[in-house]
Amino acid sequence: MEVSDDHVVVEDKTEETHEQDESPQQQQLNGKKISWPKLPRYDSLDIESRSVPDHAHAHASKAGVGWSVVLHLAFQSIGIVYGDIGTSPLYVYASTFSNGINHNDDVLGVLSLIFYTLTLIPLVKYVLIVLRANDNGDGGTFALYSLICRYAKVGLIPSQQAEDREVSNFQLELPNSRLKRASKLKSKLESSRFAKFFxxxxxxxxxSMVIxxxxxxxxxxxxxxxxxxxxxxxxxxDNMIVWISVAILIFLFMIQRFGTDKVGYSFAPIICVWFxxxxGIGLYxxxxFDPTVVKALNPKYIVQYFVRNKKEAWISLGGIVLAITGTEALFADVGHFTVRSIQISMCCVTYPALVFAYTGQAAFxxxxxxxxKDTFFESIPNSLYWPVFVIAVLAAIIASQAMISGTFSIIQQSLSLGCFPRVKIVHTSAKYEGQVYIPEINYLLMLACVGVTLGFRSTTRIGNAYGIAVVFVMTLTSSFLVLIMIMIWKTHILLIISYVLVIGTVELLYLSSVLYKFDQGxxxxxxxxxxxxxxxxxxNDVYRRKYYYELDHKISPDKLKEVVTRASFSQIPGLAIxxxxxxxxxxxxxxxxxxxxxALHSxxxxxxxxxxxxGKVxxxxxFLIRRVEAKELNVFRCVVRYGYMDVRNEQExxxxxxIERLKEFIADDFWFSQRAVNNDENSNGDDGALVEGENDGKKRREAVEISEIEVVEKACRAGVVHLIGENEVVAGKAAGIGKRVLIDYAYNFLRRNLRQTEKVFDIPHKRMLKVGMTYEL
Known part of the structure; x- marks a missing residue:
């Protein structure tokens, strides 16, 4: 890897991979005669920018937690993840047979469709396949996109650095077979600007569909x-039902601020009782009524259903798809729990209960x-009506939790990747990672829910709308998954074709059906x-434009040195960030x-x-830190890297x-440079000469190192100032009307009404200085 101050050129060298498994200290001790120019380079900033972490001490993923924690999270997930799919039996048959039942065997055809849809999509696709595509425990559309970005250079911001791949949880475990097909697809994606935008x-x-x-x-x-x-x-x-529903919805969103952890514990027992x-009622x-409905296991009833009803059967698929609403929450919410806990709760509780429920309703x-029209409540035994009604209302209140918590997760991800304006992320659990709450989004979701309920006023019209959102997200997830199968997992081509033919065909068939009801909600x-x-x-577009503007107009280190060494400049005590x-x-x-x-700070x-x-760094x-020459200037560059699921400033x-990392860097920087000098000076000597040279210079090195750290500590005592660039962006004079609307009105409106940098990083206002500048894009 060749490094300069202005750009980085990375060359892949297979023979270097084993060397990079050891830290620089280990390599230098093992090979005392290696000269400084031959030491391996680790960093696009410079070799001194950091000490390479020991991968043995990398954070353990949630996949390695004990069984007691897994079972604990499996129970908690029942209250968060399955409220939506668990309440589908309330309305699936009514939505499917919106014009009544024409033939008694149509019930068997629909039951067969529901059974195989539940088995293929939630169980096979999501539980057995999609959950494996999690990004170090995190799920959702952005997790899939991030996996692809990590393997192929398809990101639109040119901020990639060679050292990023050495973060302990960045590397992907890749099989070695079927490499040619994966490399070919990767090359096509990287060379196509259209593919990156797409x-x-x-x-x-x-x-957007998940939201x-x-x-x-x-x-x-x-x-x-x-x-x-x-x-x-x-x-x-009907009017009273609508207003009661609105009151319940407002209450539901008000309790979101208590967090997934507390809400999950409150809801899990209720959903368990619901299931x-x-x-139980389904089995009864x-x-x-009719144990012979077990015949629906034979898919011939599906064929007969379509033969009898033709177009009406195809249209009815829009109702059947409601049986798998909320399935995307299995993946979107996996970051709140673990893959194993979701698999256990789905296979042992949710799937069997749903199969019994739909089978019982079909028999009825x-x-x-x-x-x-009222299949669910009519099929309840009279003695259980009121208990089931109460639990049904409570379960319906809980049902929104799956998608609301999933919405919080994906917005956090998109925010971190520069695809969403700044909002406040609140970490709601000290025990479990990934459990977050976003006040602004919660408030907007509440207003939207109340508006939809008052506007549509019936489950039939809302169901038409709901189906499109559900199937669109599922289809997109499958598309990303196929890319991951080819490029990252390097799955056998026959398995990929099988997935596309079976799962892909089913999802496209459902998508065609729900789109038919476009004008009905x-x-x-x-x-x-x-x-x-x-x-x-x-x-995202203006974010990229700003980045490219700064990249084109950046200050070179030579220019910086010239500026700060001018005689007219004065130095003031303190540390400026x-x-x-x-x-x-x-x-x-x-x-x-x-x-x-x-004037500049010391x-x-x-x-x-x-x-x-x-997901997490x-x-x-x-922290990646390097020194800007000359050394006596005490000017440093630091890249602070976050994952899209990292919550900033929660602990300290x-x-x-x-400041702590800066002092560590100064100590490591001095250690590296002195070690390299000693290696060079003693490259033709024996081991004894090297040891003697080290001992002779030990006190001198410690004195210099301590004095540099003292400079930083003294600057901190004098005061830390935070300098924040307030970049006003305007369209250039030659810009067209579209660009002017995009930048001058749309982007600046969002920017004025959302959080600023100092709020994201909890910067104290008394020590903050904003520097304004206008960028003409």
Whole structure:
């Protein structure tokens, strides 16, 4: 790897991989005669930028937790993940047979479709396959996108650095076979700008659709459950049901701030009781009414159903797909729990209960075809009606948790990857990672849910909208998964073809059906997606433009040295931290600052904030620091790397961590340089000469090292100042109308109304100085 101050050229050398398994200290001790120029390079900033971490001490992933914790999380996940899919029996048959049952065997055809859909999509696709594509324990659309970005250079921001791949949880475990096909696809993706934009566009679309699910899930679940009270009293009007549902929804969103951990413990027992009820009642109805519905295991009833009903059967798929609503939460919420805990709770509790529930309802409908509009509540034994009704309402309240918590997770991911405006991320559990709450998003989701409930007022129209959001996300997940199978897992081509033919065909068939109801409410999730994608696109596009502007106008180290050594400059005591998003140099706003304020602090650190396409970066591997020559200037560059699931400043202030890492760097920097000098000087001598040389210079080295660290400590005592660039962006004079609207109005509106850098990093206002500069993009 060749390193310069302005750019980095990386050459892949297979023979270097074994050398990089050892730390620089180990390599230098093992080979005392190696000269400094031949030492391996680790870092695009410089060899002194950090001490290479020992991978043996890397953070253990959640996959390695004990069985007691796994079972504990499996129980907790029942209350968070399965509320949505668990309440689907409230409305699936009513939505499927919206025009009534034409033939008694149609019930068997629909039951067969539900059974095989539940088996293929939630169980086979998600539990057995998609959950394996988690990114160090985190799931969701952005996790899949990040895996692809990590393996192929398809990111649109040129901030990649060679040392990123040495973060302990960055590397992917790759099999060696089928390499040619994977390399060919990787090469095509990296060389195609269209492919890069398309992947980002698809990721934004999937994210927007999941957020749309978070709006529609509470509406349909609560309306369906509350509507059941009409079976007990005719005094309850549709208008009263709508307003009761709105009150329940507002209460639900108000308790989100207590966090997934507390909410999960409250909800898990209720959902367990719910599953016991629907499974038990389903088994009772199966035995009492028609045990012969077990014939639905034969897929010939599906064929007969389509032959009899033709187009109507195809349209009814939009109702059947509601049986798997919330399935994406299995993957989106895996970061709150573990893969194993989700697999256990799905296979042992959720799947059996749902199969019994739908089978029992089918047996009931074989004898009571005229009651299909209220299948769930009509099939409940009279003695259990009120207990089941109460639990149904509670389960419907809980149902929204799956998609709301999933929404929080994916917004956190998209925020970290520069695809969403800044919002406040609150870490709600000290015990479990990944459990977060976003106040602004929670408030907006609540307003959207209330609006949809008051506007649509019926589960039928909401169901039409819901199906589109569900199937769109599933189809996008499958598309990303195929790329991962080819490039990363290097799966056998026959298995990939089988997946596409079976799972892909089923999902496309469902997608075609739900799109048919576009004008009957199906436009709603697409309208949500357009609005959200517009926000995400505006933010991401201008974010990239700003980055390229700073890259083109960055200050070279030579220019910096010339500026700070001018006779007109004065040095003031203290440590200044200058924030920037630019990784490859010193931002142009610094030149603007020194031209107007001809003074510099005794220690200056340029901090670049960078997101890596991985879930979490261990704290000990987060800071990359290098010295800007000349040494006596006490000017440093620091790249601070975060994963998209990292929650910043939860344990200790950013400032404290940075100063500690800076002092560690100074000590390591001096150790490296002295070790290299000793190796060079003694390259032709014996081991005794090397040891003697080390002992002779020990006191001198310690004195110099201590004096440099004292400079930093003295600067800290004098005061730490945070310099933040306030980059006003405007469209250039030659820009067209579209670019002017994008930058001058849309982006600047978002920027003025959202959080600023000092709020994200908890910077004290009394020690903060904003430096303004206008970028013409």
């Amino acid at each position: 992947l980002l566009f698809a990721t934004m679309l999937g994210t 749309g699910d978070g709006v529609l899930t509470p509406c349909i679940s609560v309306l369906s459950a509350v509507g059941g009270i009409k079976q007990a009293t005719s005094a309850m009007t 016991a009820f629907i499974g 109805n199966f035995i009492k 409908l074989r004898k009571h075809q005229d009651l299909v 199906g436009y709603l999730p697409l309208a949500f997606a357009v609005a959200l994608m517009t926000i995400m696109y505006v933010w 200058f924030y920037s998003e630019l990784v490859q140099g010193i931002p142009p706003i610094f030149k603007h600052y020194v031209e107007n304020v001809p 220690v200056l650190v340029f901090v670049s904030i960078k997101s890596l396409p991985i 261990p704290v000990e591997e987060r 202030p950013f400032e404290v961590l940075l």
